[in-house]
Amino acid sequence: MPPSRLTRFFERLLFLAIRRPLPPAVQFAIATAAIILVTLVRVLFVTVLLPWLLFMPAILLLALAFGRGVGLYATFLSAVLAGWSIAGSSGFLGLDFLQWVASGAFLVVAVGIVLLASELRASFARADHLMQEAQSARDALAAREAFLSSVLASSGDCIVVLDREANVLFVTENGRRALGLAQEAQVRGSPWQALWQEVDSNRASGAIAAASEGHRTNFAAPARICGGALRWWDVSVSPILRDGDQSGQVLLVARDITAKRAGQRERNRLARVVENSADFIGVASLDQRVEFLNPAGCNMVGLSPEAACETVMLDYIWPGDVERLLEEVLPAIRDAGSWSGEMNLRHFRTGERIPVHYLGFRVQEEDGSLIGYGAVMRDFSEVERARVQQRLLNNELSHRLKNVLTMVQAIAAQSIRQAETLEDAGEAVSARLVALGRATDILTATSWQTAELQALVATVLRPHGALSRRIKVDGPSVAVNPRAALALALAIHELTTNAIKYGALSNETGEVSLKWWIAGGAIPADQRLLLTWRETGGPYVTPPARRGFGSVMIERSLKAYFRAEVMLDFRPEGIVLTLNAPLAEAIATDRAE
Amino acid sequence: MMAQRAPITQRTILIVEDEVLFRLELADLFEASGYRVVEAGDADEAIAILDDDPSISIVLTDIQMPGAMDGLRLAHHVRDRFPPVSLVIASGALRPSASELPERSLYLAKPFNPFKLLRQLNEAA
Numbered sequence: 001m002p003p004s005r006l007t008r009f010f011e012r013l014l015f016l017a018i019r020r021p022l023p024p025a026v027q028f029a030i031a032t033a034a035i036i037l038v039t040l041v042r043v044l045f046v047t048v049l050l051p052w053l054l055f056m057p058a059i060l061l062l063a064l065a066f067g068r069g070v071g072l073y074a075t076f077l078s079a080v081l082a083g084w085s086i087a088g089s090s091g092f093l094g095l096d097f098l099q100w101v102a103s104g105a106f107l108v109v110a111v112g113i114v115l116l117a118s119e120l121r122a123s124f125a126r127a128d129h130l131m132q133e134a135q136s137a138r139d140a141l142a143a144r145e146a147f148l149s150s151v152l153a154s155s156g157d158c159i160v161v162l163d164r165e166a167n168v169l170f171v172t173e174n175g176r177r178a179l180g181l182a183q184e185a186q187v188r189g190s191p192w193q194a195l196w197q198e199v200d201s202n203r204a205s206g207a208i209a210a211a212s213e214g215h216r217t218n219f220a221a222p223a224r225i226c227g228g229a230l231r232w233w234d235v236s237v238s239p240i241l242r243d244g245d246q247s248g249q250v251l252l253v254a255r256d257i258t259a260k261r262a263g264q265r266e267r268n269r270l271a272r273v274v275e276n277s278a279d280f281i282g283v284a285s286l287d288q289r290v291e292f293l294n295p296a297g298c299n300m301v302g303l304s305p306e307a308a309c310e311t312v313m314l315d316y317i318w319p320g321d322v323e324r325l326l327e328e329v330l331p332a333i334r335d336a337g338s339w340s341g342e343m344n345l346r347h348f349r350t351g352e353r354i355p356v357h358y359l360g361f362r363v364q365e366e367d368g369s370l371i372g373y374g375a376v377m378r379d380f381s382e383v384e385r386a387r388v389q390q391r392l393l394n395n396e397l398s399h400r401l402k403n404v405l406t407m408v409q410a411i412a413a414q415s416i417r418q419a420e421t422l423e424d425a426g427e428a429v430s431a432r433l434v435a436l437g438r439a440t441d442i443l444t445a446t447s448w449q450t451a452e453l454q455a456l457v458a459t460v461l462r463p464h465g466a467l468s469r470r471i472k473v474d475g476p477s478v479a480v481n482p483r484a485a486l487a488l489a490l491a492i493h494e495l496t497t498n499a500i501k502y503g504a505l506s507n508e509t510g511e512v513s514l515k516w517w518i519a520g521g522a523i524p525a526d527q528r529l530l531l532t533w534r535e536t537g538g539p540y541v542t543p544p545a546r547r548g549f550g551s552v553m554i555e556r557s558l559k560a561y562f563r564a565e566v567m568l569d570f571r572p573e574g575i576v577l578t579l580n581a582p583l584a585e586a587i588a589t590d591r592a593e
Numbered sequence: 594m595m596a597q598r599a600p601i602t603q604r605t606i607l608i609v610e611d612e613v614l615f616r617l618e619l620a621d622l623f624e625a626s627g628y629r630v631v632e633a634g635d636a637d638e639a640i641a642i643l644d645d646d647p648s649i650s651i652v653l654t655d656i657q658m659p660g661a662m663d664g665l666r667l668a669h670h671v672r673d674r675f676p677p678v679s680l681v682i683a684s685g686a687l688r689p690s691a692s693e694l695p696e697r698s699l700y701l702a703k704p705f706n707p708f709k710l711l712r713q714l715n716e717a718a
Contacts, residue, residue: 402703406615406704409615413621556613561613
């Protein structure tokens with residue numbers, strides 16, 4: 001039944017009175033005014049008959065609007081005013097018996113109406129309250145729904161709801177986009193495989209089945225999306241509960257981790273490079289606390305990785321370089337972005353100096369603000385050692401060269417002094433220098449450490465060709481020191497030259513025996529090197545009237561360098577040279593050059 | 594023959610050099626110029642000769658030599674023990690600093706020109 005306009009007016013009036021109650025004083029004032037107004041109407045227009053009837057509607061309205069108290073007040077006021085308006089001059093207070101009875105009846109009826117109306121009003125109030133509660137519950141629900149949908153919409157994840165049969169019920173807007181789908185409708189109702197292709201089907205199906213039975217699963221796996229691109233997904237599959245029970249529906253939250261994974265892999269790669277680098281790689285904060293040091297760095301300075309994080313930059317620097325680091329290097333890194341050069345570190349345990357090639361650089365945020373210092377250092381010790389070694393070698397080489405030149409100077413001067421003609425002098429110098437040069441070859445092969453006698457003799461004899469085959473060489477392997485080798489080479493050269501010119505090799509039949517051996521002594525200090533040059537079958541020998549440079553040189557240099565007893569004997573049947581030296585002296589290489 | 598040219602003013606030179614060929618050459622040269630020459634192969638030998646032979650007025654020594662004492666120490670020893678003796682020090686290695694060399698000594702880098710040395714010594718005499 002549709003409410004009439006009047007009903008609706010009353011309803012509105014009633015709700016207004018209930019929801020916005022007036023102050024009690026006002027309520028009573030309105031009641032008083034209304035009843036007085038009714039009384040006046042009654043006095044002016046209505047006859048004595050039924051004086052109370054007019055008051056009924058007013059009392060009813062007042063009780064409905066303001067409740068029981070005001071209604072009862074209006075009832076008694078009506079009874080009094082109605083009685084007053086019909087009062088005469090006789091009877092008790094101007095009312096006769098019948099009027100008193102009627103007044104009592106009015107009171108009883110009116111009180112009944114007031115009680116009834118106030119109950120009705122209370123019912124209305126309850127209904128109104130319920131209505132308002134329902135309304136606010138609806139409002140809260142709407143707000144929650146708006147909240148949830150905005151949360152879903154703002155999530156970058158791909159959020160999917162599957163029904164009992166693992167068909168797609170719902171996909172978020174962002175999820176749809178991440179999956180390369182044009183419209184949600186495209187896949188609604190299709191099996192979940194429509195969203196991801198080439199996925200590890202067993203794992204995904206297993207997770208969905210587990211979720212529909214109430215278990216939650218997380219995994220990461222690659223899958224192709226609509227359009228064919230292969231992406232990596234971090235997936236969480238969980239059951240959807242309704243009132244604490246399983247609904248059979250499944251919530252699938254998948255996050256595209258392709259870019260993150262690529263970044264992670266890149267980071268891993270770089271970390272491996274840093275970990276495995278043979279260089280010192282470290283990072284310190286702006287206040288110079290060391291935040292990271294790779295294993296090679298720890299190793300270089302003798303620190304454990306844990307201890308490294310409790311150090312500061314200056315702990316690593318050689319005291320002599322601290323000032324330079326603070327005043328030159330760090331400002332250069334701050335201002336120019338990097339600094340490179342040589343620097344010295346200090347070993348934490350041994351305190352040793354470690355020369356390094358230092359490359360320092362800024363560690364900065366993306367906006368370019370400085371947050372720390374990085375350094376890559378390479379141990380320079382080897383290079384430095386090599387440099388020192390090189391310098392020593394150069395000095396040594398220069399020293400040897402000068403010694404050789406001095407020797408050449410002596411050989412040349414002596415050859416010239418002894419020669420009869422300039423031509424003889426020239427040839428003698430050349431031949432002696434050739435012998436010297438050949439001996440040098442043998443020494444160079446052992447870095448001027450020793451020369452093997454057999455090789456030395458063979459080398460010196462070689463230029464004499466076929467003739468040298470008449471020199472029978474026999475001796476064990478003995479390595480002699482460089483100066484002894486040079487002296488012996490020159491001596492053999494002189495002897496051979498002399499034999500070819502005047503001695504055993506000057507005819508067709510003569511021979512030379514060159515022998516050496518080691519004799520005597522169980523202990524090395526007693527052992528001696530013996531060498532003989534014995535010519536036989538040559539022309540008759542007469543001792544020379546004047547000793548030439550050759551023979552003097554042979555005797556004196558062999559004596560000096562071998563600390564030997566040397567005898568050059570011009571026997572009539574042929575020259576014999578004997579050398580008897582302490583073996584230790586011949587092979588010792590520690591003599592100053 | 595040359596030695597007889599100036600018998601009264603003949604000077605004695607001690608040549609301390611372990612390189613025999615060069616020592617031989619120096620000895621020949623100085624003898625030919627009228628010097629009396631005494632030879633030593635190392636510092637110990639030189640000291641023994643110096644103690645025995647007061648006529649030595651010049652010592653020419655190499656620095657690098659075998660033995661416990663090198664030529665530089667020998668030169669200092671000579672300067673201390675025999676102040677009037679003239680010192681000539683030769684080396685094929687790096688030149689010692691002035692403070693390392695004894696006073697009133699002549700340093701020669703090897704190889705040096707013995708003829709020039711001879712002239713210098715003759716002029717100084």
